[in-house]
Amino acid sequence: MSDHPRSTAGGTRTRVAPRPEVVRTAKDYKGEVKPVWCPGCGDFGVLSAVTKALAALQVKPYEVVIVSGIGCSSRMPYFMSTYGLHGVHGRAIPLASGLKLSRPDLTVFAMGGDGDLMSIGAGHLPHVAARNIDITCVMMDNQVYGLTKGQGSPTSPMGHLSKSTPYGMIAKPAKPVLLALTYGATFVARGYSAQPNELSELIVEAVQHKGFSFIQVQSPCTEFYNTYDQYDSLVTDLPEDWDRSDLRAAIDLALTEDKVHLGVFFEEERPVYEIEARKFEEEVQPFDLTSYLRRFA
Amino acid sequence: MQARSHKDSQVRNDFVIRIGGDTAIGGVISTGENFTTAAARLGFQVFTFRSYPAEIKGGHAWFQVRISNRPVLSTGDGVDILVAFDQEAYERHCGELREGSVIIYDSDLVQVDDGRFIRYGVPFQRIARQELNFARGTNVLVLGLMAGLFGLPLDCLQDLVRLRYKRRAELVEKNLEALAYGFDYTKKIRKEDKYYLGTSDHVSRLIMSGNDAIVAGALYAGCRFFAGYPITPASDILESMARELPRLGGICLQAEDEMAAIASCIGASYGGTKAMTATSGPGFSLMIELLGLASMTELPLVLVDAQRSGPSTGMPTKLEQADLFQALYGGHGDFPRIVLAPASVEDCLYRAVHAFNLAEKYQMPVIVLSDQSLSHRTQTIDMPNLSRLPVVNRLQPGDGASEEYARYALSDTGVSPVALPGVHVHTYVAPGLEHDERGHPNQSPQVHEAMTEKRFLKLSSAAADTDSPDWAPRYGHPKAQVGVIGWGASEGAIREAVERATAKGYKVAALHPRILNPLPQAQIREFAASVKRVLVPEVNYQGQFAHHLAASLGISPVRFNKIGGLPFTPAEILGKIEEVASHV
Ligand code: SF4
Numbered sequence: 001m002s003d004h005p006r007s008t009a010g011g012t013r014t015r016v017a018p019r020p021e022v023v024r025t026a027k028d029y030k031g032e033v034k035p036v037w038c039p040g041c042g043d044f045g046v047l048s049a050v051t052k053a054l055a056a057l058q059v060k061p062y063e064v065v066i067v068s069g070i071g072c073s074s075r076m077p078y079f080m081s082t083y084g085l086h087g088v089h090g091r092a093i094p095l096a097s098g099l100k101l102s103r104p105d106l107t108v109f110a111m112g113g114d115g116d117l118m119s120i121g122a123g124h125l126p127h128v129a130a131r132n133i134d135i136t137c138v139m140m141d142n143q144v145y146g147l148t149k150g151q152g153s154p155t156s157p158m159g160h161l162s163k164s165t166p167y168g169m170i171a172k173p174a175k176p177v178l179l180a181l182t183y184g185a186t187f188v189a190r191g192y193s194a195q196p197n198e199l200s201e202l203i204v205e206a207v208q209h210k211g212f213s214f215i216q217v218q219s220p221c222t223e224f225y226n227t228y229d230q231y232d233s234l235v236t237d238l239p240e241d242w243d244r245s246d247l248r249a250a251i252d253l254a255l256t257e258d259k260v261h262l263g264v265f266f267e268e269e270r271p272v273y274e275i276e277a278r279k280f281e282e283e284v285q286p287f288d289l290t291s292y293l294r295r296f297a
Numbered sequence: 298m299q300a301r302s303h304k305d306s307q308v309r310n311d312f313v314i315r316i317g318g319d320t321a322i323g324g325v326i327s328t329g330e331n332f333t334t335a336a337a338r339l340g341f342q343v344f345t346f347r348s349y350p351a352e353i354k355g356g357h358a359w360f361q362v363r364i365s366n367r368p369v370l371s372t373g374d375g376v377d378i379l380v381a382f383d384q385e386a387y388e389r390h391c392g393e394l395r396e397g398s399v400i401i402y403d404s405d406l407v408q409v410d411d412g413r414f415i416r417y418g419v420p421f422q423r424i425a426r427q428e429l430n431f432a433r434g435t436n437v438l439v440l441g442l443m444a445g446l447f448g449l450p451l452d453c454l455q456d457l458v459r460l461r462y463k464r465r466a467e468l469v470e471k472n473l474e475a476l477a478y479g480f481d482y483t484k485k486i487r488k489e490d491k492y493y494l495g496t497s498d499h500v501s502r503l504i505m506s507g508n509d510a511i512v513a514g515a516l517y518a519g520c521r522f523f524a525g526y527p528i529t530p531a532s533d534i535l536e537s538m539a540r541e542l543p544r545l546g547g548i549c550l551q552a553e554d555e556m557a558a559i560a561s562c563i564g565a566s567y568g569g570t571k572a573m574t575a576t577s578g579p580g581f582s583l584m585i586e587l588l589g590l591a592s593m594t595e596l597p598l599v600l601v602d603a604q605r606s607g608p609s610t611g612m613p614t615k616l617e618q619a620d621l622f623q624a625l626y627g628g629h630g631d632f633p634r635i636v637l638a639p640a641s642v643e644d645c646l647y648r649a650v651h652a653f654n655l656a657e658k659y660q661m662p663v664i665v666l667s668d669q670s671l672s673h674r675t676q677t678i679d680m681p682n683l684s685r686l687p688v689v690n691r692l693q694p695g696d697g698a699s700e701e702y703a704r705y706a707l708s709d710t711g712v713s714p715v716a717l718p719g720v721h722v723h724t725y726v727a728p729g730l731e732h733d734e735r736g737h738p739n740q741s742p743q744v745h746e747a748m749t750e751k752r753f754l755k756l757s758s759a760a761a762d763t764d765s766p767d768w769a770p771r772y773g774h775p776k777a778q779v780g781v782i783g784w785g786a787s788e789g790a791i792r793e794a795v796e797r798a799t800a801k802g803y804k805v806a807a808l809h810p811r812i813l814n815p816l817p818q819a820q821i822r823e824f825a826a827s828v829k830r831v832l833v834p835e836v837n838y839q840g841q842f843a844h845h846l847a848a849s850l851g852i853s854p855v856r857f858n859k860i861g862g863l864p865f866t867p868a869e870i871l872g873k874i875e876e877v878a879s880h881v
Contacts, residue, residue: 033737070729077726078738083718084585084726085567087560088590094557098564098572102522103547104720106568127553177338215759268363276547289517289683292541296503297338 026051029061033078040228042219043073045193046140050109051080053203054195057107064107067096069116072147073140073219077109085204090121091129096135104274108208110137113143118154119173124239128188129183131273132211136203139176139214140193142221150224162224178254180214181247181266188250190263192230192235193220205264211272218260231260240264310495312363313373317390318382322422324436325382329360330675331440331461336364337504337677340497343368344789345675346864349614351455353404357385359808369676375869377492378447380405382421401442412648414640415490417664419482425475426879434475441479448494451480453697497641502549503678507645507786509669510678512537512743513575513600513651516690520599521547522565522572524558526580529613530672531603533808534575548878556581559587559600566596567727569717571653573646574603577669579610580622585627588662592632592752595705595726597656597663597691599649606862615862616669617838618655618785624664627815631749634755635663636814640788642676647686654689655762657757660715666813668836670864671786691715703734707747711754746831749831760815773806774799779874780828781807781823782854783820784842787834787865794870803878813842816849826851832857834870 004093037043054064068074068088077084087095096110110128117125117139129136144162145151152165155176162170180188187209191199191221199217206213218235220227236259243249250266314332318325326347344363350356358483363373376394381387381402387409394400396413408811419442424784426433437458443453458476462468505513510532515523523538525531538549541717547567552558555576562572576584581602591598604620606612624636639648648665656663694702694714702723706713713734716723725736731748733739773795783791788809798805808824810817825831831854833843840856847853857873859865 006701062722062724064568065718075738078728081724083724085594085728086728087565088729091556091560091587094552094560094563094568097550098522098524099562099568100564101550102565102570102572103568121720123553124446124557127557150702182412191630225704267530277543280544281546281609285542287516287680289513289547292513292516293503293505295503295681297501297508 005092014026015191024055024058024061026055029054029081031079031081035079035225036075037072040222041072041241042142042193042217042221043076045066045196045199046073046138046217047076047079047192049193049196049199049203050076050138052200053207054082056204058208063105064109065096065099066109066111067092067099068110069112069121070147071113071145072117072221073113073115073142074111078245080268087136088272090116090119091124092116093121093137097128097133100135101274101277102134103252108135110135111133113137113146114139114141114143114153114155114176118176122154124297125179126278127181129180129185131213132270133273136258137215139216140202141176141216142219142225143173144225146221146222147222156225175254176214177265178251180216181251181254184210185214185266186211186268186270187264188266189213189215190260190262191215191217192231193217194231195235195262198284202264211266213268234260235262236260238265279291307491308493308495309491310493311363311369312377312492313375314378314380315359315361315390315393316380316382317357317386317477318360318383318824319355320350320358321522322382322435323433325358326360328380328436328443328802329362331457332455333362333364333675334504335444335449335457336362336494337502338838339453340499340501341366341494342369342502343504343675344372345371345638346670349566349671351613352708357389359386359390364494367493370793371867372790372864373432374866380443382435383407385614393543397461397490399492401439401446414461417442417486424478424680429471429475430476431475434471436443437475438474438479440744441476441481442483445483446486446488447492448605451477451847476594483576488757494873496574503676503680504675506668506673506675506875507642508533508538508673510642510645511649511665511667512541513577514646515653516541516651517683518653519690520573520653521545522562522570523547524550524552524561524572524576525575526552526558528557528577528580530605530669531575531577531580531601534601534836555583556587559584559591559598562598563587563591563596563835566591566598567594567718567857569720571597571657572829573599573601576602577603577605577608578718581620581623585623586629587837588634589628589630590729592634593729595659595660595713595752596727597653597664599652599656599665601667603672604666606860612862613838614669616786616864617668617837617860617862618668618787618835619839619841620666621837621841621845622839624666631753633753634814635659635661635678635756635759635787637663637811638785638813640668640785640809640811642674643672643678643681644811646672646678650683650688655759657689657691658712658720659753659759660691660712661755666785668786696769704736705732705734705748705751707734707751710758711751712758734845746800756815760818763812763815764817764819766820768812769808769817771806773818774804775806777804777806777827778829779803779805779828779832779834779878780824780836780853781805781870781874782842783807783809783826783834784813787836790865790867791834791870793867794874797867797871798874798878803874805874805878813845816845818850821846821850821852829878830855830877832873832877834859834865834873836860836864839849
């Protein structure tokens with residue numbers, strides 16, 4: 001192998017191999033390290049959905065990178081057999097962006113929780129969506145800070161009682177799907193960790209989508225904010241014959257508060273940053289210092 | 298011209314020109330740049346310095362160039378020729394003029410009352426408006442005046458004007474006219490001063506800024522990913538990368554903030570691409586948490602900090618060498634990083650290559666500390682010979698799909714092979730958490746100790762590579778009594794001061810390390826032991842390098858600190874050398 005792997009031109013990546021030499025199962029994407037999550041944690045469902053999705057796509061584990069931030073959910077890379085980058089709180093998106101921009105041949109995930117993606121790192125979401133970098137962002141939303149033991153988060157409901165909000169949360173909860181839609185994400189979906197099969201289908205679609213995909217996953221925290229009962233009754237499928245090209249309808253639906261819709265809210269095709277940024281791909285020259293310096297003579 | 302009748306012995310051909318005026322007039326800086334470029338093209342050596350107002354429109358700006366037919370090491374002392382576009386320019390800078398200095402000024406706008414100066418008053422703006430019917434031509438008119446007075450041939454400037462305005466044909470003729478008018482105007486002036494550029498060696502050199510040189514070195518070293526957020530005085534590195542990288546198959550990202558900038562670089566480096574970011578103090582502060590991630594995950598990374606005056610927003614367009622503590626010690630927890638400090642524009646080019654090589658070889662972040670004066674000054678440099686400067690790439694695992702691969706395997710040098718996604722079948726997680734040799738989270742005391750030692754072992758290995766005279770050149774008297782240890786962009790002023798002190802009979806030498814972490818300890822110890830007193834001049838208040846030397850090597854130097862946003866002059870350092878010498 002060369003020192004500098006050349007990315008495949010145009011940013012196409014390995015997809016479902018037509019006749020794979022080895023058929024990989026979800027188990028092949030699970031790592032040696034056993035998850036450290038609490039029993040019943042929603043993140044188990046997400047792990048299972050991601051590995052199922054990768055098996056459906058039959059991508060090679062060494063061509064996948066899971067980039068994460070900090071928090072319970074951000075431990076994900078350690079529990080997989082793929083490559084991984086366990087970063088800094090809030091920075092999964094820019095870490096993943098740099099990787100994908102420089103190596104469009106890889107399948108890159110940015111994963112994190114609601115603290116990572118809606119609070120400390122919320123400033124990156126508008127930009128990655130606007131640039132339309134082809135990464136799959138999975139936000140595991142438990143509406144609480146689990147790793148630090150239960151403080152309120154930007155997606156906790158108004159009035160939510162926690163150790164950091166002993167008199168009730170005063171702020172209005174962020175609406176991740178609505179934000180992703182308005183920021184210009186080209187694939188926006190919502191899943192539920194208690195429905196890992198459906199979630200894995202969403203992830204397959206998100207990976208196959210060319211451009212930035214955002215999936216909010218309701219992923220309850222059994223330890224500090226157990227919302228399984230609540231979501232079991234709130235979740236519902238998208239309306240029949242849902243037109244995923246209709247941004248206004250998607251925004252309207254994302255504003256809905258009495259139901260939690262699951263599925264692909266919106267998808268559109270738009271130029272992908274790392275492909276647009278390679279418009280000179282055909283005429284790339286090796287760097288020649290002497291000729292470069294002539295401009296300073 | 299009267300000047301041609303001057304006897305050669307009286308002619309001064311190493312002099313400092315300063316041009317000042319409100320930026321609203323337009324072209325204050327470009328007048329200086331054009332004069333400088335023309336002189337450099339003729340084979341003269343130049344050294345420029347500029348000072349912008351922090352405001353976008355309006356405010357006083359000035360440009361200074363020292364020109365000589367010998368190598369120019371520093372901005373020089375004082376001002377020989379002042380070009381004042383307005384009264385403020387005269388009032389701000391006249392204090393640095395001396396007996397026999399020249400002042401060229403807009404005679405409608407500037408009142409010059411000091412009879413010690415040789416005065417050439419010309420109504421710049423009135424001529425541009427009324428005679429040339431071209432108000433925006435003031436700067437080119439002044440360029441013509443300067444050329445006529447100080448001996449730059451008209452044709453050389455005409456070429457330059459044609460080049461500058463090649464995309465705006467309608468402006469070429471107007472500017473050529475203004476240039477010729479200024480040049481011819483000097484024939485009516487009785488030249489009373491002694492400044493005149495004689496002959497040069499006609500060797501063609503490069504004229505570039507520190508930022509230009511860093512970009513050239515980085516691209517040569519194989520940098521193919523850059524991410525940055527606009528900040529003075531580092532923004533032009535971002536702009537150059539944005540122009541160059543796409544054509545080299547690389548990517549330049551203007552990030553949404555500095556955390557995103559350095560994070561993207563870490564992501565790119567994880568994928569095997571050589572990556573760099575460039576910023577200044579405030580942005581550097583924001584990057585520190587991620588600097589620790591790069592060091593913890595052992596990923597190569599180059600971070601350029603073009604220091605400016607701080608703290609907080611400070612004085613964004615002025616220089617200071619006050620980010621050294623942050624570069625050396627900034628960040629939570631113990632983690633190694635390499636810190637380089639180029640000493641001149643030429644050095645920027647070489648050290649940028651070294652920065653990448655060290656980052657790749659030792660798999661850690663390398664900080665390049667430049668400063669506002671180095672970023673934006675231009676200097677003539679010889680065409681570099683990089684054929685003997687190898688480019689280093691990180692150690693990677695072999696192709697054999699051995700089951701034994703451990704990303705963070707302990708080794709004699711601390712360096713362990715790094716697998717690349719999509720290339721090597723061995724996968725691993727680059728962990729922000731403390732981890733064992735395979736990269737799995739592990740928080741046992743033994744593992745934390747072993748891994749911290751592994752990471753710092755790489756720094757010791759790097760020290761073995763860099764504790765050499767190449768990295769810490771010594772010059773001056775072999776049996777010196779006073780030894781100056783400087784760092785960064787002050788080198789030229791120190792070198793000139795040492796030369797002048799030596800000429801005056803002082804026994805003085807200097808050592809100028811280009812690497813500040815790890816310190817070239819043997820070089821510094823030997824130097825310090827060979828002199829009676831060590832003097833450390835630096836442009837900061839706390840004496841950050843002196844502190845570092847004291848803490849690391851037990852040396853307690855005489856500290857010489859300057860703040861105020863301007864670089865050292867040779868005379869300031871000479872004065873201090875004389876003072877220290879009188880006490881040894
Ligand atoms: S604290 Fe909550 S989010 Fe964290 S692992 Fe336990 S259940 Fe999951």
